[in-house]
Amino acid sequence: MFRLQGSKTLAVDLTGDGVKAKNGSMVAYDGRMTFKKLSGGGEGLRGMVTRRLTGEQMTVMEVSGQGTCYFADRASEINLVALHGDKLYVEASNLLATDAGLRTGTTFTGLRGGASGNGLFTTTVEGTGQAAIMSDGAAVLLRVTPQYPLMVDPGAYIAHQGNLQQHFQAGVNFRTLMGEGSGEAFQIRFEGDGLVYVQPSERNTVGGDV
Amino acid sequence: MPFREINSKMIEATVAPGQKLFSQRGAMLAYRGEVSFTPNIQGGQGGFASMIGRRVTGEATPLMTVEGSGTVMFGHGGHHIQVINLAGDTLYVEADRLLAFDGTLQQGTMFMGSQGGVMGMVRGQVTGQGLFTTTLKGHGAVAVMAHGGVIELPITPGRDVHVDPQAYVAHHGEVRNKLSTAVGWRDMVGRGSGEAFQLELSGNGAVYVQASEEKL
Numbered sequence A: 001m002f003r004l005q006g007s008k009t010l011a012v013d014l015t016g017d018g019v020k021a022k023n024g025s026m027v028a029y030d031g032r033m034t035f036k037k038l039s040g041g042g043e044g045l046r047g048m049v050t051r052r053l054t055g056e057q058m059t060v061m062e063v064s065g066q067g068t069c070y071f072a073d074r075a076s077e078i079n080l081v082a083l084h085g086d087k088l089y090v091e092a093s094n095l096l097a098t099d100a101g102l103r104t105g106t107t108f109t110g111l112r113g114g115a116s117g118n119g120l121f122t123t124t125v126e127g128t129g130q131a132a133i134m135s136d137g138a139a140v141l142l143r144v145t146p147q148y149p150l151m152v153d154p155g156a157y158i159a160h161q162g163n164l165q166q167h168f169q170a171g172v173n174f175r176t177l178m179g180e181g182s183g184e185a186f187q188i189r190f191e192g193d194g195l196v197y198v199q200p201s202e203r204n205t206v207g208g209d210v
Numbered sequence B: 001m002p003f004r005e006i007n008s009k010m011i012e013a014t015v016a017p018g019q020k021l022f023s024q025r026g027a028m029l030a031y032r033g034e035v036s037f038t039p040n041i042q043g044g045q046g047g048f049a050s051m052i053g054r055r056v057t058g059e060a061t062p063l064m065t066v067e068g069s070g071t072v073m074f075g076h077g078g079h080h081i082q083v084i085n086l087a088g089d090t091l092y093v094e095a096d097r098l099l100a101f102d103g104t105l106q107q108g109t110m111f112m113g114s115q116g117g118v119m120g121m122v123r124g125q126v127t128g129q130g131l132f133t134t135t136l137k138g139h140g141a142v143a144v145m146a147h148g149g150v151i152e153l154p155i156t157p158g159r160d161v162h163v164d165p166q167a168y169v170a171h172h173g174e175v176r177n178k179l180s181t182a183v184g185w186r187d188m189v190g191r192g193s194g195e196a197f198q199l200e201l202s203g204n205g206a207v208y209v210q211a212s213e214e215k216l
Helices: A044-054 A111-116 B047-057 B117-127
Strands: A002-005 A009-022 A026-039 A059-071 A077-090 A095-099 A103-108 A121-135 A140-144 A150-152 A157-170 A186-198 B003-007 B010-015 B021-024 B028-040 B063-074 B080-093 B098-102 B106-111 B132-146 B150-155 B161-163 B168-181 B197-210
Touching: A002 A077, A009 A026, A009 A077, A026 B150, A026 B197, A121 A157, A140 A150, B003 B080, B010 B021, B010 B028, B010 B080, B010 B098, B063 B098, B080 B150, B080 B197, B132 B168, B132 B197, B150 B161, B150 B168
Parallel strands: none
Antiparallel strands: A002 A009, A009 A059, A009 A095, A026 A059, A026 B161, A077 A121, A077 A157, A095 A121, A103 A121, A140 A186, A150 A186, A157 A186, B003 B010, B010 B063, B021 B063, B021 B098, B028 B063, B080 B132, B080 B168, B098 B132, B106 B132, B150 B197, B161 B197, B168 B197
């Protein structure tokens, strides 16, 4: 029921069911809709504590009703992801909307998060259904297999799914310390079997400056 | 129609002798042929009174008149451009979103309060559009700018469309618009869904919505 209207607008047809979307991202709708604020990071008191501690507080609203609702955010490109019981890891700022049936949570990412400019925590989406993620420019989908690990610039990483292990790798050498670095001092290394979404643009990161 | 889309951010207009074209000043990118660009102090057509009207209402954008014979390319600020063809109906659009339009179209200024009364005025304030908006009427083409792509949503009787005021670009046809509020107690305590105000458009026509909530 998620469809793309152009590459930058997400249209969701609702027939009495609901969808979770980034707060304030609705641009238009027809039919009857109600908007209610939720908060990310899981449900209940535990979710609230998690949000406070992790700073990964994506404010989410639940949209329900009948008709078609259109979402867009700052003219970002939108990518649809179908989940079949697997887990999607995505930066909270890149998640636009998910099916109401999908569970969202927060996980610790370690050192990588600090370097990618997104904090130490990331959002997970789990279950069966569809999710829409945003990227600055059209994202490419790169496959990782056990034989072919993938290195990604922390600023260009937006999401990944599948059975992947991630390590943070640094290429700091003498030149970097002298201020003659190539601007590619840090990478995230993905190993295993899965998919990584990369955007053709880089957020401002610590790694990008050295 | 005089406008041809080259890509999503550039249009090409054909001018022939005797045909006039208005465009936002400085929006010309390139041209072929013998084309002259005259700054239009009046900010459009309609004589001196209309000029005063536009100045007073803040709907005056620096326009220029494009005349001659040849082709002209327009683009501005990397914004997406949507060409809207009018067949006798009226287009309502903010003056600063106008990139170029046919000289045959009748330009006017509309007071928001005249549609929707006090709520219309509140609407202008809430959406940051001010109390006045520009209207274009007749047969011809208009090029409108928007941040991100534009989608066109049809409005038919019995099928109202609600639009986020910040994402609203323009509308045409026999459309009534009013500001609808869904301000609940959640908004009062700062737990709103960010969708407290919406424009409710009903009637017969179409509304253009941009894929972003940023103003130009």
